[in-house]
Amino acid sequence: MRVGVCADDLIVHVRIGHFPCFIFISMNKPVSAGQSNKHPQTKQMRRKPNEDSHYADPEFSAELIAWQKQHGRHRLPWQNTGDAYRVWLSEIMLQQTQVTAVIPYYLRFLEKFPSVQDLAAAPVEEVMALWAGLGYYTRARNLHQCAKQVVAQYQGIFPSDPSLLNALPGIGRSTAAAVAAFSYGTIAAILDGNVKRVFARVFGIDAYPGIKSVEDDLWLRAEALLPQTEIAAYTQGLMDLGATLCTRSKPDCARCPFQHRCVAFAEGRTAELPVRKPKSKQKEKQTIMLLLEHDGAVLLEQRSMTGIWGGLLSLPELDGMTELEVMSSDKSDSNRIFEQISATDQTRATDIVNRFGDIQSLNRLAPFTHTFTHFKLHIHVIHFIISRRFEFVGEDNLRWTDLEQVEQLALPAPVKILLQTLSSRLI
Numbered sequence: 001m002r003v004g005v006c007a008d009d010l011i012v013h014v015r016i017g018h019f020p021c022f023i024f025i026s027m028n029k030p031v032s033a034g035q036s037n038k039h040p041q042t043k044q045m046r047r048k049p050n051e052d053s054h055y056a057d058p059e060f061s062a063e064l065i066a067w068q069k070q071h072g073r074h075r076l077p078w079q080n081t082g083d084a085y086r087v088w089l090s091e092i093m094l095q096q097t098q099v100t101a102v103i104p105y106y107l108r109f110l111e112k113f114p115s116v117q118d119l120a121a122a123p124v125e126e127v128m129a130l131w132a133g134l135g136y137y138t139r140a141r142n143l144h145q146c147a148k149q150v151v152a153q154y155q156g157i158f159p160s161d162p163s164l165l166n167a168l169p170g171i172g173r174s175t176a177a178a179v180a181a182f183s184y185g186t187i188a189a190i191l192d193g194n195v196k197r198v199f200a201r202v203f204g205i206d207a208y209p210g211i212k213s214v215e216d217d218l219w220l221r222a223e224a225l226l227p228q229t230e231i232a233a234y235t236q237g238l239m240d241l242g243a244t245l246c247t248r249s250k251p252d253c254a255r256c257p258f259q260h261r262c263v264a265f266a267e268g269r270t271a272e273l274p275v276r277k278p279k280s281k282q283k284e285k286q287t288i289m290l291l292l293e294h295d296g297a298v299l300l301e302q303r304s305m306t307g308i309w310g311g312l313l314s315l316p317e318l319d320g321m322t323e324l325e326v327m328s329s330d331k332s333d334s335n336r337i338f339e340q341i342s343a344t345d346q347t348r349a350t351d352i353v354n355r356f357g358d359i360q361s362l363n364r365l366a367p368f369t370h371t372f373t374h375f376k377l378h379i380h381v382i383h384f385i386i387s388r389r390f391e392f393v394g395e396d397n398l399r400w401t402d403l404e405q406v407e408q409l410a411l412p413a414p415v416k417i418l419l420q421t422l423s424s425r426l427i
């Protein structure tokens with residue numbers, strides 16, 4: 001057993017069986033703002049070896065560490081610091097954002113808020129303003145919340161235990177591991193999008209990494225592949241490889257340290273892996289809209305606040321089921337169009353038309369489709385020409401509106417296009 005003492009902490013080196021271990025005893029000395037900080041929680045430094053996992057592969061980390069030292073990135077502004085505040089700030093900014101975009105923001109933030117205490121004390125508006133342009137603004141709110149919590153709960157010192165970091169606002173499991181590894185040398189696994197891509201290609205994982213069971217298995221693999229030492233170089237190596245060589249498109253396999261063992265490279269499947277998200281079949285819905293037109297005006301209805309197009313003005317819609325296939329084969333016969341609407345729809349259509357005017361003619365317009373994120377809406381329109389318009393007085397969401405006003409109204413996009421087309425024909 002060997003005992004080493006540093007300024008703030010006592011580090012005891014022991015061997016258990018064949019494995020070297022470090023027992024870290026903090027003297028729990030207070031750390032001032034902006035000072036490189038060490039934290040008393042050090043469970044991960046006593047991490048057990050992982051040779052029992054069938055994913056264990058010590059050569060993987062050895063090769064990656066050697067490559068990172070020689071070819072990886074070493075001069076990024078947030079590197080070569082043990083300051084958890086700086087590491088955390090950079091890791092949050094780097095989520096879904098390129099290094100080149102992050103650098104000026106990172107430097108500006110540090111200038112304005114040199115310590116976590118400065119950031120915590122700032123008004124949230126100031127933080128948001130400084131973040132403007134970096135995107136994913138929830139990150140900025142969480143950043144501010146997290147700073148406040150670290151000051152209030154941990155006296156401004158970020159914990160070294162990834163599970164404690166993971167409990168703070170905006171810090172996911174992978175970010176927690178990265179912050180702990182870079183700041184304190186905690187041996188913990190990262191698994192961000194880049195790492196998933198590298199693993200999927202190197203190990204030939206033939207399943208979409210977003211599936212829970214696949215992701216759980218990737219975490220097991222990430223844990224099993226961890227080195228016993230040099231966690232910062234290993235973690236940086238994974239990040240560097242994913243960002244510089246094993247890129248989403250056109251990976252630079254010729255320069256890759258894993259080419260000799262990469263399944264995707266060997267099988268010529270780098271473009272196929274990782275497996276893309278399976279496309280879910282888009283749902284399709286139908287609706288029938290009533291377009292009542294009289295002398296340059298149309299009848300519009302205020303939609304309820306819930307559901308699609310909540311609160312917008314739109315054409316009145318029918319709710320019941322209708323024989324749309326039959327309708328689509330018969331565009332001209334007015335009586336038949338009305339007959340082919342279901343009883344429920346007939347009642348609503350008749351009610352609206354009788355309250356607001358006398359029908360001169362009706363015609364079915366060519367159907368069209370509007371695509372939402374999760375479904376397609378097929379829109380069928382019955383166009384009524386009204387010979388005599390009634391001004392309905394009562395509690396109602398329906399009202400006559402001049403087509404000239406269409407441009408200024410908050411209307412669903414497809415309805416606006418339809419009414420603009422109608423308006424242009426009347427000019």
Ligand code: SF4
Pocket residue numbers: 198201202245246247251252253254256257258259262263264265270
């Ligand atoms: S050999 Fe190519 S595909 Fe495989 S890990 Fe390296 S860069 Fe990625």
